[in-house]
Each structure stands twice: as C-alpha cells, then as structure tokens.
C-alpha cells in the first residue's frame with residue numbers, strides 16, 4: 226500500500242532483485258532510459274485508437290486495469306532502477322521538480 230510503503234523500501238526491493246540476478250552490468254543509464262520509454266509505449270498501447278472517453282472507460286474493466294497497472298509498474302521499476310544506478314534521491318528530485326513547477330505554473334492560471 227502506498228500509505229505504508231516507503232520509497233526506500235521499494236529501492237531495496239528493486240536493488241535486491243537486480244543483485245540476485247547480477248544484472249548491474251546491463252543497468253546502464255542508456256539502457257534504463259530506453260527501458261522507461263519502451264514501457265511507456267506499452268502503457269500507451271492500451272489507449273491507442275480509442276478516444277479519451279473510451280480510454281477512461283476501459284479502466285473500469287478490472288482485467289484492463291491490471292494490465293495497465295503492470296505497465297505502470299514496469300515504468301516505475303525502471304525509474305527506480307535508474308535512480309539506483311545514477312545515485313539519485315527520488316524524494317529530493319521529485320520535491321525539487323515540484324517546487325520548480327510551482328513557480329512555472331502558479332495555481333489559477335488555467
């Protein structure tokens with residue numbers, strides 16, 4: 226559950242999985258950046274050729290929702306892997322970017 230799991234716990238889960246398979250040599254910044262984009266494309270496939278209403282309605286199907294969740298999980302796992310490889314603190318980079326977004330996009334600007 227998001228309310229009880231920390232980012233540190235997810236990082237450990239992913240890092241342990243990678244280490245147990247000795248995948249570190251394959252987890253280069255290039256490969257992980259490409260993998261994030263590839264998984265994002267797999268997520269987009271679920272909404273290709275349907276309008277926004279149909280796309281939203283498709284998520285009411287629990288099977289579709291599970292498949293979409295799997296693709297989102299793939300994206301997040303690769304994003305966590307990238308953060309591990311690049312020694313990036315996810316909380317710091319998200320909070321920093323959101324602070325900059327606050328300045329770029331003030332509330333009430335439409």
Ligand SMILES: [Mg+2]
Pocket residue numbers: 264267295296299
């Ligand atoms: Mg996938």
